[in-house]
Amino acid sequence: MAKFQKDKVDIVAVAKAAKVSPSTVSRTFNHPNLVNPATRKKINRAVQRLGYIRNRAAQTMHGKRSGTIGLVVPTINHAIFAEVIQAFSDSIDSAGFTLLLASHGYNLDREYAMVRKLLEHRIDGVALVGLEHSKATVQLIKQQRTPALAIWNYSNDSPLPCVGADNRLAGRLAAEHLLALEHRDIGLIFPKTTDNDRAHNRLSAVRDALYEKGISIPNERDSEAPYSISQAKQAATSLLTERIRPTALLCGNDVIAQGALFAAQNLGLKVPNDLSIIGIGDFKGSADVEPGLTTIRIPAETIGQLAGERFTKYITSDDSEHFRLCCELECIVRGTTGPVPTC
Amino acid sequence: MAKFQKDKVDIVAVAKAAKVSPSTVSRTFNHPNLVNPATRKKINRAVQRLGYIRNRAAQTMHGKRSGTIGLVVPTINHAIFAEVIQAFSDSIDSAGFTLLLASHGYNLDREYAMVRKLLEHRIDGVALVGLEHSKATVQLIKQQRTPALAIWNYSNDSPLPCVGADNRLAGRLAAEHLLALEHRDIGLIFPKTTDNDRAHNRLSAVRDALYEKGISIPNERDSEAPYSISQAKQAATSLLTERIRPTALLCGNDVIAQGALFAAQNLGLKVPNDLSIIGIGDFKGSADVEPGLTTIRIPAETIGQLAGERFTKYITSDDSEHFRLCCELECIVRGTTGPVPTC
DNA sequence: AATAGTATTGCAAATGTTTTCATAAAATCG
DNA sequence: CGATTTTATGAAAACATTTGCAATACTATT
Numbered sequence: 001m002a003k004f005q006k007d008k009v010d011i012v013a014v015a016k017a018a019k020v021s022p023s024t025v026s027r028t029f030n031h032p033n034l035v036n037p038a039t040r041k042k043i044n045r046a047v048q049r050l051g052y053i054r055n056r057a058a059q060t061m062h063g064k065r066s067g068t069i070g071l072v073v074p075t076i077n078h079a080i081f082a083e084v085i086q087a088f089s090d091s092i093d094s095a096g097f098t099l100l101l102a103s104h105g106y107n108l109d110r111e112y113a114m115v116r117k118l119l120e121h122r123i124d125g126v127a128l129v130g131l132e133h134s135k136a137t138v139q140l141i142k143q144q145r146t147p148a149l150a151i152w153n154y155s156n157d158s159p160l161p162c163v164g165a166d167n168r169l170a171g172r173l174a175a176e177h178l179l180a181l182e183h184r185d186i187g188l189i190f191p192k193t194t195d196n197d198r199a200h201n202r203l204s205a206v207r208d209a210l211y212e213k214g215i216s217i218p219n220e221r222d223s224e225a226p227y228s229i230s231q232a233k234q235a236a237t238s239l240l241t242e243r244i245r246p247t248a249l250l251c252g253n254d255v256i257a258q259g260a261l262f263a264a265q266n267l268g269l270k271v272p273n274d275l276s277i278i279g280i281g282d283f284k285g286s287a288d289v290e291p292g293l294t295t296i297r298i299p300a301e302t303i304g305q306l307a308g309e310r311f312t313k314y315i316t317s318d319d320s321e322h323f324r325l326c327c328e329l330e331c332i333v334r335g336t337t338g339p340v341p342t343c
Numbered sequence: 344m345a346k347f348q349k350d351k352v353d354i355v356a357v358a359k360a361a362k363v364s365p366s367t368v369s370r371t372f373n374h375p376n377l378v379n380p381a382t383r384k385k386i387n388r389a390v391q392r393l394g395y396i397r398n399r400a401a402q403t404m405h406g407k408r409s410g411t412i413g414l415v416v417p418t419i420n421h422a423i424f425a426e427v428i429q430a431f432s433d434s435i436d437s438a439g440f441t442l443l444l445a446s447h448g449y450n451l452d453r454e455y456a457m458v459r460k461l462l463e464h465r466i467d468g469v470a471l472v473g474l475e476h477s478k479a480t481v482q483l484i485k486q487q488r489t490p491a492l493a494i495w496n497y498s499n500d501s502p503l504p505c506v507g508a509d510n511r512l513a514g515r516l517a518a519e520h521l522l523a524l525e526h527r528d529i530g531l532i533f534p535k536t537t538d539n540d541r542a543h544n545r546l547s548a549v550r551d552a553l554y555e556k557g558i559s560i561p562n563e564r565d566s567e568a569p570y571s572i573s574q575a576k577q578a579a580t581s582l583l584t585e586r587i588r589p590t591a592l593l594c595g596n597d598v599i600a601q602g603a604l605f606a607a608q609n610l611g612l613k614v615p616n617d618l619s620i621i622g623i624g625d626f627k628g629s630a631d632v633e634p635g636l637t638t639i640r641i642p643a644e645t646i647g648q649l650a651g652e653r654f655t656k657y658i659t660s661d662d663s664e665h666f667r668l669c670c671e672l673e674c675i676v677r678g679t680t681g682p683v684p685t686c
Numbered sequence: 687a688a689t690a691g692t693a694t695t696g697c698a699a700a701t702g703t704t705t706t707c708a709t710a711a712a713a714t715c716g
Numbered sequence: 717c718g719a720t721t722t723t724a725t726g727a728a729a730a731c732a733t734t735t736g737c738a739a740t741a742c743t744a745t746t
Contacts, residue, residue: 020725020726021725021726021727022726023725023726023727023728024724024725024726027724027725034723034724034725035724035725036723036724036725039724039725058731060731061730061731061732061733062730062731063730063731
């Protein structure tokens with residue numbers, strides 16, 4: 001195969017080789033039923049022989065879809081997003097699209113820059129994580145009339161179509177689980193909430209739920225840790241070595257919760273006898289630590305897959321009915337939470 | 344800004360608004376020094392006002408670079424690759440490129456399909472994980488004269504430029520660490536090695552190293568587990584409940600090693616007193632489990648970053664000198680390995 | 687002031703497709 | 717068998733850029 005890799009092999013080279021016009025070659029790809037099976041065979045043979053590969057750029061320029069979808073995430077590096085990226089990628093792939101990926105490191109100004117960059121490539125749609133975006137970003141995608149989708153978060157009044165879960169509810173569920181176990185001395189470890197509406201929503205819902213029971217969290221029980229097991233471990237360690245130790249730790253996500261768990265083990269505390277720990281997310285691996293992590297499950301894979309399916313349909317059929325899909329949360333009780341120690 | 348979003352805003356709309364020719368507008372973007380600063384200012388104002396965004400597809404079609412680089416990985420889902428993807432993405436981003444990402448699920452035929460798909464988008468280069476690829480894939484990228492790069496693996500006779508580490512050496516280092524601690528009864532847990540030269544190289548190097556000391560691994564000590572903590576945990580559990588328990592477990596990667604660690608804890612074994620465990624990879628989090636995981640560090644972030652820098656330079660300067668970068672491995676001794684129990 | 691350069695701009699061709707329209711050949715019908 | 721419909725193909729315009737070449741205006745040199 002591919003005997004003549006001589007020069008540029010484009011659609012006209014194929015046409016020449018098959019002794020037909022370029023139009024016919026184009027048609028064999030785009031509307032095969034409009035061309036005589038015999039001619040089609042000739043053309044396909046020529047394609048094989050020359051090793052021709054379609055040029056999406058040229059198609060795009062003509063006004064056809066580019067066949068690409070942009071995805072902008074805060075970070076690729078961490079368990080959750082990796083999972084949702086994988087699912088989204090697979091899902092759009094099977095609809096014939098390719099993924100353009102960019103990350104902004106929890107900085108909404110960089111998010112804007114990334115969206116702009118993707119727009120230059122004439123993506124057929126762009127998916128963003130979360131519902132909070134800079135004014136400029138929103139204006140940009142509106143002005144370009146590019147289909148856009150918010151994933152990971154759900155809100156019934158989201159301006160963009162969205163596929164995700166209710167992060168406020170996630171926070172509330174976590175708090176309620178601890179409250180049901182009679183915990184009152186609760187420590188909080190959350191990531192920074194600037195430019196991160198997921199964390200913000202979770203945290204404020206937790207505070208609300210606790211407040212309703214008359215509990216407020218003193219400053220020294222309210223700790224901040226970035227998305228890293230080791231730094232969470234540090235934060236948890238200092239929280240657990242205060243004069244009065246909380247009986248439970250509510251963590252903004254499972255990575256932090258794992259850090260907290262390791263910190264507790266390192267301090268010789270028995271989980272859940274001496275200390276309860278709950279996370280949010282249910283990442284890969286959370287089930288398998290010892291003891292298994294109690295957490296609020298956010299179905300990342302489902303979100304990614306659903307988002308991909310729904311969004312590609314939305315793009316290809318441009319019947320632009322706004323959609324909002326809410327994925328169910330679930331409180332997964334494993335081994336890291338238990339009743340308050342009866343000391 | 345963006346008062347007229349009336350119709351298509353292309354380079355000629357901008358030209359009209361700024362009262363210059365399209366050529367001049369194009370030049371302000373591509374060769375700013377060739378155009379009068381005053382004109383440039385006029386044009387930039389028009390660009391702002393109309394909200395013009397360059398069309399990479401049209402540029403590409405003209406023969407300019409597309410500004411995209413393809414990356415094909417086995418999976419996005421797992422710690423290692425997520426890290427290398429992030430670093431690679433950041434690195435090429437700062438050189439002005441955008442990432443097209445695809446995954447094949449450890450199937451080299453799907454890898455071929457993905458490369459083809461990326462080629463349709465006229466990527467300026469494609470990076471693949473590992474050195475083992477189907478004949479068809481290799482032929483395809485050669486025939487298209489697309490710059491290609493192998494990452495993650497290093498070999499001094501790699502046909503493609505490569506940036507990575509020596510996986511055979513990684514296996515050997517792990518084995519030698521256990522041997523130095525006098526372990527002789529060693530259990531192996533590795534992922535499937537088909538279509539995965541990383542795992543294959545590691546495993547065969549481990550076998551060689553053990554063989555040199557006269558040790559061969561009986562079948563029941565040689566276990567297979569996919570890339571999942573929970574399934575690794577299962578595999579480890581069955582290995583550890585054999586009649587005669589090995590004194591050490593050598594795991595094909597850190598995910599498996601973590602599974603093994605949890606399995607041991609679950610069985611009430613003290614690590615490292617009753618059992619030593621070593622992994623390969625040093626993923627995020629491996630340092631923080633309790634006890635910290637001993638492992639062979641593969642510098643994923645360095646690999647990703649270096650690969651991005653080197654590859655973009657390679658592409659933009661097309662001085663096609665073949666390059667091969669070998670990243671250093673390091674045996675990180677933490678808390679999961681110790682001397683053979685003196686029972 | 688004439689000449690030679692240099693800086694700035696515009697014109698038009700080229701890039702690789704898709705699609706509308708027109709045409710030619712073949713098939714159907716009465 | 718001629719008229720009409722259907723099927724199959726080609727010619728050419730359009731898509732949004734970039735760039736070589738030519739033209740113009742300006743500056744420096746003698």
